[in-house]
Amino acid sequence: MDDKLIIAGQEIRSRFFLGTGKFASYPLMRDAIVASAAHIITVALRRIDKQERQENILDYIPKDCLIMTNTSGARNADEAVRIARIARAAGCGNWIKIEIIPDNKYLLPDNAQTILATEILVKEDFIVMPYVNPDLADARRLSDAGAASIMPLGAPIGTNKGVCTRELIKILAQEIHLPIVVDAGIGRPSHAAEAMELGAAAVLVNTAVATAQDPVATAQAFSLAVKAGRIAFCAGMAMPKDRAEASSPLTGFFAITWKIHL
Amino acid sequence: MEDSFIKELSRFDSFDFPSFLKNVSRQDIERILLKETLNELDFLSLLSPSASEYLEPLAQRAQQYTLMHFGKVILLYAPLYISNYCNNECLYCGFKQSNQIIRRKLSVGEVEQEARQLAKSGIRHVLILTGESRKVSPLSYIKECVQAISQYFTSIGIEIYPLEESEYASIAFSGVDGLTIYQETYDRDLYSVLHLRGPKRDYQFRLDAPQRAASARMRQVNIGALLGLAEFRKEVFFVGLHGRWLQGLYPEIELGISFPRIQPQAGGFLCAHPLVDRELVQSLIAIRLFLPNVGLTISTRENSELRKNLIGLGVTRISAGSCTQVGGYALKEDGEGQFEIADKSSVEEVKKMIKQKGYLPLAKDWQAI
Numbered sequence: 001m002d003d004k005l006i007i008a009g010q011e012i013r014s015r016f017f018l019g020t021g022k023f024a025s026y027p028l029m030r031d032a033i034v035a036s037a038a039h040i041i042t043v044a045l046r047r048i049d050k051q052e053r054q055e056n057i058l059d060y061i062p063k064d065c066l067i068m069t070n071t072s073g074a075r076n077a078d079e080a081v082r083i084a085r086i087a088r089a090a091g092c093g094n095w096i097k098i099e100i101i102p103d104n105k106y107l108l109p110d111n112a113q114t115i116l117a118t119e120i121l122v123k124e125d126f127i128v129m130p131y132v133n134p135d136l137a138d139a140r141r142l143s144d145a146g147a148a149s150i151m152p153l154g155a156p157i158g159t160n161k162g163v164c165t166r167e168l169i170k171i172l173a174q175e176i177h178l179p180i181v182v183d184a185g186i187g188r189p190s191h192a193a194e195a196m197e198l199g200a201a202a203v204l205v206n207t208a209v210a211t212a213q214d215p216v217a218t219a220q221a222f223s224l225a226v227k228a229g230r231i232a233f234c235a236g237m238a239m240p241k242d243r244a245e246a247s248s249p250l251t252g253f254f255a256i257t258w259k260i261h262l
Numbered sequence: 263m264e265d266s267f268i269k270e271l272s273r274f275d276s277f278d279f280p281s282f283l284k285n286v287s288r289q290d291i292e293r294i295l296l297k298e299t300l301n302e303l304d305f306l307s308l309l310s311p312s313a314s315e316y317l318e319p320l321a322q323r324a325q326q327y328t329l330m331h332f333g334k335v336i337l338l339y340a341p342l343y344i345s346n347y348c349n350n351e352c353l354y355c356g357f358k359q360s361n362q363i364i365r366r367k368l369s370v371g372e373v374e375q376e377a378r379q380l381a382k383s384g385i386r387h388v389l390i391l392t393g394e395s396r397k398v399s400p401l402s403y404i405k406e407c408v409q410a411i412s413q414y415f416t417s418i419g420i421e422i423y424p425l426e427e428s429e430y431a432s433i434a435f436s437g438v439d440g441l442t443i444y445q446e447t448y449d450r451d452l453y454s455v456l457h458l459r460g461p462k463r464d465y466q467f468r469l470d471a472p473q474r475a476a477s478a479r480m481r482q483v484n485i486g487a488l489l490g491l492a493e494f495r496k497e498v499f500f501v502g503l504h505g506r507w508l509q510g511l512y513p514e515i516e517l518g519i520s521f522p523r524i525q526p527q528a529g530g531f532l533c534a535h536p537l538v539d540r541e542l543v544q545s546l547i548a549i550r551l552f553l554p555n556v557g558l559t560i561s562t563r564e565n566s567e568l569r570k571n572l573i574g575l576g577v578t579r580i581s582a583g584s585c586t587q588v589g590g591y592a593l594k595e596d597g598e599g600q601f602e603i604a605d606k607s608s609v610e611e612v613k614k615m616i617k618q619k620g621y622l623p624l625a626k627d628w629q630a631i
Contacts (some may be wrong), residue, residue, distance in 0.1 A: 023622060048629075052626070054384075075481075081631055083629070104509070105555060106513075210334070211330065
């Protein structure tokens, strides 16, 4: 089966995206990236220091990865746009994850400002992946604005609570003709598999990998879970049912009876 | 101001703190340990003598919250003192007006030299400090300094005399992204005893400063009490309440809380309520459990060994390679510092210590936009 993930015309090798915050060291982060075989790696511009010679985060991201800068710290569209422009000017490419968070307590995004920033940055030829609260009308607006994918949250950032927004994610996956990348809140490989089974095109994880006891093994486990979830989705899994259903139908004998009568 | 934290404080005017703290039971602490969200009295309970018997399970929880919100990362910063002239008479402070110390105000060129030296050591987040003299260190001078050093740092904070809201807005526009201001003590009567003369005697103007800065869209606001001036349990409680109140009104700010513990300094002030390490740890943990997503700062007032041990407990930001005297980095001046530094480690040594602890020392976590 041809099941490639294409975003903005580019084939993405892995449906598991990895964030780079919160790791205990850069070598550990690099090992986790390698173990997971992730292709898209997100880095906050606020963490990128071009002047740092000894320990520059960018030196620890394998060269064959695609770096997507995020606008962490932006409180409104204007700040997100400025961060995106600085990132591109600093040589970080034009893939940008818009993250606009006007609430540092819950770290929930501002969809209205995100739509505004998407409209501006798309016109400036950025490949825009907006991080949003899962909302169908807003996802359509982002799609109309030219977003390359939609990144709805599973649960608030860093909470590891899983796909708390599952019904909304399912609707987005069914209705929006863009890759849906579930971002934030994914705490376990089983959560990642669940998101993929719902029809997500990819999953982005950071905290759950970076703060695990063994981030490298955890990254690998997530990567495998994402693959399993995708295969299950493509295989057309049976719907869950409230009651048991025998594998051998109880009324199967009717067919035999009919044959006899014929 | 229309809405001031002073109203929140007044809710506790007749609250019997000693009796409440004494009556917190072990069962209360065990119940709080099972809760996901703490209310203000749960928080106060965590500052009680009974809670100190549960320091280990509380520390485990604090570590869990810190990992969730900040990961295994410690942000570094350093202070840059540019003037020690002061119009206030704060009994505990080395810079107080009556202290016979060498007064010095750096020229903008000298400030740049200091900045260059500090940046060479690997520092990218800097905190500009002055004594509280508007006359000697007016806002225009501070802005000039900010402009001169902005090429060396990606984040510039200020710890200066309290400003009006429009002034905070204007200094934020000039490139400052953080404010640090400590109330010193939330006890009004004690405040007036400790601050004998000068504009700092105005308790409420200082109390409302973090709010004015937040209202002026300052990105990072850092508050605290100078621990040791008053009984710590009540002080830390009010710091936490102040933080939660600010977060509620201004959810977009990155709130930070510091734990400056009073150290000996020029002037021979005797600390009335000294805190032992265990009490400092209890304070830090209680704040972390009450405000899980707030940045917590420990400066070089504390020694290297204690700072190392505090890292796993919830601290997210520490100063490194600090000098608290004006002209202490490049100009190598000998004057009196604001307080005595207990951790004299270099930036490299602090980085090494953080790594040994299994954390990532981070020089840059903001990009001026």
